[in-house]
Amino acid sequence: MISGVISRIARAGYKDWGRCDMTYVELDEGTTVAGVTTRNVCSSPEVDLCRENLKGGRARALVVNAGNSNAFTGQRGRDAVDAITAKVAGHLGCATGEVFVSSTGVIGIALPIDKAEAGLHAVFSAKPCSWEQACETIGTTDTFAKGVTASANVGGTKVHLAGIIKGSGMIAPDMATMLGYIFTDAAVDAAFLQELLTASNDQTFSCITVDSDTSTSDTVLAFATGKAGNAPLTSFDEAGADAFASALHDVCRQLAHLVVRDGEGAQKFIEITVSGAVSNDSARRVGLAVANSPLVKTAIAGEDANWGRVVMAVGKAGEPADRDRLSISFGATQVARHGVAVEGYDETPVGAHLKGREIEIGIDLGLGEGRATVWTCDLTHGYISINADYRS
Amino acid sequence: MISGVISRIARAGYKDWGRCDMTYVELDEGTTVAGVTTRNVCSSPEVDLCRENLKGGRARALVVNAGNSNAFTGQRGRDAVDAITAKVAGHLGCATGEVFVSSTGVIGIALPIDKAEAGLHAVFSAKPCSWEQACETIGTTDTFAKGVTASANVGGTKVHLAGIIKGSGMIAPDMATMLGYIFTDAAVDAAFLQELLTASNDQTFSCITVDSDTSTSDTVLAFATGKAGNAPLTSFDEAGADAFASALHDVCRQLAHLVVRDGEGAQKFIEITVSGAVSNDSARRVGLAVANSPLVKTAIAGEDANWGRVVMAVGKAGEPADRDRLSISFGATQVARHGVAVEGYDETPVGAHLKGREIEIGIDLGLGEGRATVWTCDLTHGYISINADYRS
Numbered sequence: 001m002i003s004g005v006i007s008r009i010a011r012a013g014y015k016d017w018g019r020c021d022m023t024y025v026e027l028d029e030g031t032t033v034a035g036v037t038t039r040n041v042c043s044s045p046e047v048d049l050c051r052e053n054l055k056g057g058r059a060r061a062l063v064v065n066a067g068n069s070n071a072f073t074g075q076r077g078r079d080a081v082d083a084i085t086a087k088v089a090g091h092l093g094c095a096t097g098e099v100f101v102s103s104t105g106v107i108g109i110a111l112p113i114d115k116a117e118a119g120l121h122a123v124f125s126a127k128p129c130s131w132e133q134a135c136e137t138i139g140t141t142d143t144f145a146k147g148v149t150a151s152a153n154v155g156g157t158k159v160h161l162a163g164i165i166k167g168s169g170m171i172a173p174d175m176a177t178m179l180g181y182i183f184t185d186a187a188v189d190a191a192f193l194q195e196l197l198t199a200s201n202d203q204t205f206s207c208i209t210v211d212s213d214t215s216t217s218d219t220v221l222a223f224a225t226g227k228a229g230n231a232p233l234t235s236f237d238e239a240g241a242d243a244f245a246s247a248l249h250d251v252c253r254q255l256a257h258l259v260v261r262d263g264e265g266a267q268k269f270i271e272i273t274v275s276g277a278v279s280n281d282s283a284r285r286v287g288l289a290v291a292n293s294p295l296v297k298t299a300i301a302g303e304d305a306n307w308g309r310v311v312m313a314v315g316k317a318g319e320p321a322d323r324d325r326l327s328i329s330f331g332a333t334q335v336a337r338h339g340v341a342v343e344g345y346d347e348t349p350v351g352a353h354l355k356g357r358e359i360e361i362g363i364d365l366g367l368g369e370g371r372a373t374v375w376t377c378d379l380t381h382g383y384i385s386i387n388a389d390y391r392s
Numbered sequence: 393m394i395s396g397v398i399s400r401i402a403r404a405g406y407k408d409w410g411r412c413d414m415t416y417v418e419l420d421e422g423t424t425v426a427g428v429t430t431r432n433v434c435s436s437p438e439v440d441l442c443r444e445n446l447k448g449g450r451a452r453a454l455v456v457n458a459g460n461s462n463a464f465t466g467q468r469g470r471d472a473v474d475a476i477t478a479k480v481a482g483h484l485g486c487a488t489g490e491v492f493v494s495s496t497g498v499i500g501i502a503l504p505i506d507k508a509e510a511g512l513h514a515v516f517s518a519k520p521c522s523w524e525q526a527c528e529t530i531g532t533t534d535t536f537a538k539g540v541t542a543s544a545n546v547g548g549t550k551v552h553l554a555g556i557i558k559g560s561g562m563i564a565p566d567m568a569t570m571l572g573y574i575f576t577d578a579a580v581d582a583a584f585l586q587e588l589l590t591a592s593n594d595q596t597f598s599c600i601t602v603d604s605d606t607s608t609s610d611t612v613l614a615f616a617t618g619k620a621g622n623a624p625l626t627s628f629d630e631a632g633a634d635a636f637a638s639a640l641h642d643v644c645r646q647l648a649h650l651v652v653r654d655g656e657g658a659q660k661f662i663e664i665t666v667s668g669a670v671s672n673d674s675a676r677r678v679g680l681a682v683a684n685s686p687l688v689k690t691a692i693a694g695e696d697a698n699w700g701r702v703v704m705a706v707g708k709a710g711e712p713a714d715r716d717r718l719s720i721s722f723g724a725t726q727v728a729r730h731g732v733a734v735e736g737y738d739e740t741p742v743g744a745h746l747k748g749r750e751i752e753i754g755i756d757l758g759l760g761e762g763r764a765t766v767w768t769c770d771l772t773h774g775y776i777s778i779n780a781d782y783r784s
Contacts, residue, residue, distance in 0.1 A: 041714075041715065072703050072728070108700050311464050312499075315433045340500075384775075
C-alpha cells in the first residue's frame with residue numbers, strides 16, 4: 001500500500017504462541033528515517049541500536065520481535081541484536097547501520113540467537129503480508145490490531161502514510177510496550193522528518209498515559225521511501241510541507257489514541273485539556289499529573305464527578321497554579337470556577353457525560369496562555385486483574 | 393498521659409456520622425510547636441493557617457474537624473477557620489496565632505460556621521478523653537486507630553512522647569488525608585523542634601506512599617509542653633538531645649508505617665531499600681518511583697517476583713542509574729546482578745517471601761554511597777473498590 005515498503009511475517013517461536021512473532025519490513029533504497037525512543041535509562045539494546053542508527057538517517061529494513069523484549073540481558077542481548085542486523089544486512093547487501101530492530105515481551109531473557117536466525121531465514125522467503133497481519137504480529141497483550149492511514153498533497157503529488165502501533169498502556173505485562181512505525185512514500189529529508197516527528201511526538205505519544213509507567217522499549221520510527229516522486233521535503237518553506245506535517249501529525253495522534261483506547265482494563269477514554277497555564281509545557285505537565293492520578297482515574301471509572309480529586313492532582317503537579325483562579329469542567333459544564341464550586345450547577349448533564357465512554361475534563365488555570373491536551377483511560381478492576389491476578 | 397496536654401472530643405455534626413467529629417487539644421502555656429505541611433499548591437485554609445502560625449513557634453490549642461476538609465472553598469472557608477481561632481483564643485485568653493486547626497474530609501464545601509461554633513461550645517466543657525478516643529475522632533476512612541508512644545532520657549529527666557495520626561493512603565476518598573500530631577512533655581525550643589521534625593519527616597512521612605497522590609490537607613505538627621522539667625533543648629550540643637531526637641524519629645517512623653499498613657486495599661507492607669545511589673535524595677526518588685509504580689504494586693499483590701517491573705521503575709525515575717550495574721533482591725535473595733538475571737537463583741525462598749505480608753525489595757544502583765528506605769503497600773482490587781465503586 002505504501003510504495004517502497006514490503007512487509008513479511010514468520011514464526012521465530014520466542015514463545016509458545018500459535019502465531020507469527022516476527023515482522024520484517026523491507027524498505028527500498030533511498031528510504032530516510034526518523035525516530036523517538038523511551039527516556040527510561042534501563043533501555044533495551046534494541047533501543048540503543050535505533051538511537052545509534054538514527055544518526056545515519058537511512059533505513060533499509062525493520063525487524064520486530066514479539067514475545068521477548070531482550071531488555072536487561074547484558075552482553076548476550078547485545079549479541080542477539082548484532083546477529084540480527086548482520087544477517088539482514090547480508091541478505092539485503094546494505095550496511096548494518098540501515099537495519100532497525102525492536103523487541104517486545106518478557107524481560108531478563110536474552111533473545112535466543114538460534115530462534116532469531118531461523119525466524120529471519122523463514123521471513124526472508126515469506127510472501128508479502130497485509131498491514132493488518134503486520135500489526136497483529138507486532139502485538140502482545142493488545143486486544144485489537146491498531147493501524148491508521150492518511151494522505152497529503154505535496155506540491156501536486158499525492159503522498160500516502162500508514163502507521164501501525166502496539167501497546168495496551170504505556171506499559172503492559174512483562175514490559176511489552178508501545179512500539180509504533182509510520183511509513184510514507186513521500187520523499188522527506190531525514191533531518192526534516194526528525195523535526196516533524198519530534199514535534200508531533202510532543203503533542204501525541206508524549207501526551208498519553210495509561211498507568212504512568214514508561215517502558216524500556218518504547219520506540220516510534222518513521223520511514224519515508226520517496227517513491228511518490230515528490231520533490232524531497234527539507235523544510236517548511238517548500239510546497240506541501242505543511243500538508244505532509246499535518247498528515248503525519250494526524251497519524252501520530254490517531255495511533256496514540258488507539259493505544260489509550262486499548263489501555264489495560266480501560267472502559268473510558270479521557271481527554272484532559274489544560275488552558276491558562278504559564279506555558280504549553282507546564283500545561284502538559286499539569287495534564288499528565290491529572291491523567292496519572294489513581295484517584296482521578298478511579299473516580300471516572302466510578303462515573304463520579306469528583307472534581308476535588310482534579311484539584312488535588314493539579315496541586316501536586318509542581319507547576320505554577322493558583323487555587324483561587326482554578327476552574328474545572330466535566331463535558332460542557334463548569335463545576336468549579338475561581339477556586340470555589342459553581343453554586344447550583346446542573347448535575348444532570350454532568351452525570352450523563354460521565355456515563356458515556358468519552359470523557360472530557362477541562363482545567364483552566366487562569367494564569368497565562370499555555371495549553372495542552374493529554375489522553376488517558378480510567379483505572380478499573382480490569383487493570384488489577386491483568387497485572388496482579390497472574391504469575392509471570 | 394503527656395503532662396500539659398488535655399484532649400476533648402465532641403460532635404459538631406459535619407456529617408451524618410453517629411460519632412464525634414471534633415477533637416480539641418488544650419496545651420499548657422509555654423508549649424512550643426513545629427510542623428510540616430503538604431506541598432500541594434491547592435492547600436486548604438487550615439494548612440495556610442498552620443504555616444502562618446508556625447512562624448510564632450507557640451501553641452495553646454489544636455482543633456481537628458473530621459468529615460469536611462474545607463479545601464477549595466475560597467473566602468467562606470477562610471472565614472470558618474478565622475471563626476474557630478477567634479472562639480478558641482477568646483476561650484483560652486490566648487492569641488489567635490497560638491491556635492492550630494486542621495480539617496479532613498469532603499472538599500469544596502465550606503466548613504459550616506454554625507456547626508463549628510456549636511461543636512466548640514460542646515467540646516470546651518467535655519470531659520478529657522483518652523488518646524484512643526482522640527485518634528478515632530480525627531479519622532475518616534481509617535480502619536483502625538493509629539497511635540504511638542515513646543520516652544527518652546534527657547539530661548537525667550524522663551520525657552514522654554505520644555503521636556496520633558489519621559490517613560489510609562497519602563490520600564483517601566474526598567481528600568481525607570494524612571494528619572499527624574505528636575505531643576511531648578519535654579521542653580524543646582521551637583526552632584530546634586522544627587529542625588528535628590523536618591529531619592525526621594524527610595526519612596519517614598516523606599518516604600511513604602500509597603497511591604502517589606498528595607493531599608491538600610497533609611499536616612504533621614509536634615507540640616512540646618515542657619512540663620517534664622528538663623533544661624530546654626536548643627541544639628544537639630545538649631545532653632539528651634540525641635536521645636530525644638531518636639525518640640521523636642521513632643514516633644514519626646511508626647506513625648508513618650501505620651498509615652501505609654492501613655493503605656486503601658493494602659494486603660502487603662512493602663519496604664524498598666535503595667543503595668549505591670549518587671546521593672540519599674537520589675536514592676529516595678528512585679525508591680518512590682518504584683513504590684509508586686502501579687505495575688510493581690500489582691506484581692506484589694499477585695505475589696509475582698517480577699523484577700523486570702522494578703528495573704522499569706528504576707529506569708523511569710529520572711535519576712542517575714546504569715542498567716549494567718543494577719542489582720535487585722526480593723527478601724534475602726538476589727535475583728538480578730549487574731544488569732542480568734542471576735543464573736539459576738533459588739526461587740523457593742523468593743516465592744515464600746512474596747507470599748508473606750511483609751515484603752522487602754532491595755535495589756543496589758552500584759554508583760555511589762547514597763541510600764534510602766521507603767514504604768508502600770500493594771495495589772489491589774480493594775483500592776479500586778474503595779475509590780471507584782461508589783459515588784461521592
